[in-house]
Amino acid sequence: ELKVEQNPLFLSMQEGKNYTIYCNYSTTSDRLYWYRQDPGKSLESLFVLLSNGAVKQEGRLMASLDTKARLSTLHITAAVHDLSATYFCAVDIPQGAQKLVFGQGTRLTINP
Amino acid sequence: DAGITQSPRHKVTETGTPVTLRCHQTENHRYMYWYRQDPGHGLRLIHYSYGVKDTDKGEVSDGYSVSRSKTEDFLLTLESATSSQTSVYFCAIGQIYGYTFGSGTRLTVV
Numbered sequence: 084e085l086k087v088e089q090n091p092l093f094l095s096m097q098e099g100k101n102y103t104i105y106c107n108y109s110t111t112s113d114r115l116y117w118y119r120q121d122p123g124k125s126l127e128s129l130f131v132l133l134s135n136g137a138v139k140q141e142g143r144l145m146a147s148l149d150t151k152a153r154l155s156t157l158h159i160t161a162a163v164h165d166l167s168a169t170y171f172c173a174v175d176i177p178q179g180a181q182k183l184v185f186g187q188g189t190r191l192t193i194n195p
Numbered sequence: 196d197a198g199i200t201q202s203p204r205h206k207v208t209e210t211g212t213p214v215t216l217r218c219h220q221t222e223n224h225r226y227m228y229w230y231r232q233d234p235g236h237g238l239r240l241i242h243y244s245y246g247v248k249d250t251d252k253g254e255v256s257d258g259y260s261v262s263r264s265k266t267e268d269f270l271l272t273l274e275s276a277t278s279s280q281t282s283v284y285f286c287a288i289g290q291i292y293g294y295t296f297g298s299g300t301r302l303t304v305v
Contacts, residue, residue, distance in 0.1 A: 087237075092235075116293065116294070124298075124299075125285065125296045125297060125298050125299055126238075126285070126296045128293055128294075128295070131292055131293050133292075171237055171238070173238075173294075180226070180243065180245050180251065181226050181245075181289045182226075182228065182240060182243055182253070182289075183228075183238075183240070183287075183294060184240070185230075185237035185238040185239070186237055187235060187236060187237045188237050
């Protein structure tokens, strides 16, 4: 059974600081997703990482994937208040029909 | 963006009553999913469909059933709602390089 674990689950940081959210998963998969969710809203796709060593960047967010370590990171550079949200990683189950398994989510609060 | 709509957006129902949530998509995608979101658990898969009349169970399927009689519609039914089924329910469609989620249905069972 595929398990996905994120840490930390809660993160409070100051504007201007850097931080990293970690996503570990338990079985082989070549496809990992990062989503953002604002309170009361749906999930917004941030990144799709499709292969080992993949790195994608959008603004102050950068995501990477190491399939050998079964680890993805979401790095936040010089945080700003607008990045406050809950961030989820999710992994495709490698066998059978296409479906996602989610981590618990990381609630990020960025303080002025 | 793929067109995906959920209805209703909010519902309050009584324990023991049946409830049906609807997910509608406009772009003929094969895969559709129902997830529930609860604090501390992320999103957990309830049921999914890989075609008309083709469905399978997910991680937390007890107490739920689904139907897909047309490509565009995927229905989730709570056969006899319980308080533990109070949650936010998200429908999703699977595409080649990702998944798109609906706006969610907030269900409260009292």
